[in-house]
Amino acid sequence: MSKIETNKEQKRNSLLDSAFTLFIENGFNKTSIADIVKKAGVAKGTFYLYFKDKYDIRNHLISHKANQVFQTAYTELRKHKEIEDFEEQVLFIIDNILDQFAQNHNLVLLISKHLSWGFFKDFLSVAPSKDTPAIFTIYETMLAHASHTYRTPDLMMYMILELVSGTSYNTILYEQPVPLDQIKKPLYEVIRGIFSQYRE
Structure with a gap:
């Protein structure tokens, strides 16, 4: 550069x-x-x-912060060569992101209210730099190496994204209905159920 x-x-x-x-x-x-x-x-x-305006910087800011959080989680995943299964890789990334959110409530306040699927596909399909692939590109690469094929994988990830976002907001910020460490196990069981429903 x-x-x-x-x-x-x-x-x-x-x-x-x-x-x-x-x-x-x-x-x-x-x-x-x-x-x-x-x-x-x-x-x-x-x-x-x-x-262009204040709304534009807000949207780019959400994308910027979401990319940082995801890239941190993905970097950690790459250190764990033993995690080869696509579904376990996704769960590892989710777990890492939730832990990052738990350490920085401001990120939750900024990202969770605005990170819709449309936003995910539009903004997070753009690479943050020449050396760093876009989040959606990484997801598609992981999916290509999965041991299962999935019908409508975009819809599958939409369901998971909405579930994690909706579930984590109150539990991280207010420990309601339970603290984060207590919600993880049932949350991940539901996510595994979503994966199994979409396997072909």
Whole structure:
């Protein structure tokens, strides 16, 4: 990566980091573009080189943070060569992501409310960098090496994504109806049931 490209990426990341902090501290509606650029230490015109408006930076921010969380989980998975089964790989990634969320409630507040399937396919199909494949690309690669084939694998993952998102939100933030460590076992049993229903 050239010095110019590195500088551009640093400015973009600075804007994203500033937006994340301000959205969490002040709320999305009370945060202005002027607030974001001031905290990032860049000119207002720089903002518009990367984002159309405040909604656009929010969407890119969710994608950016979701990518970071997923890539961290996937990196950990790759250290465990013994986990070869596709379904167990997915469960490992989910478990790691839930643990990351438990350590950072702000991520839950940002991502869980907005990470729909349409968003997942649109934004997370884009590679975060030249050296890092998109989340959806990684999923398709894992799926291609699975020992089973699955009918409508997109629908299968939609069901799992919605289940995990809906189940984890309250249990991580409020320990309701039970703490996270108590929800994991029944949650993973349900996910295994979804896998079995979609196997061909």
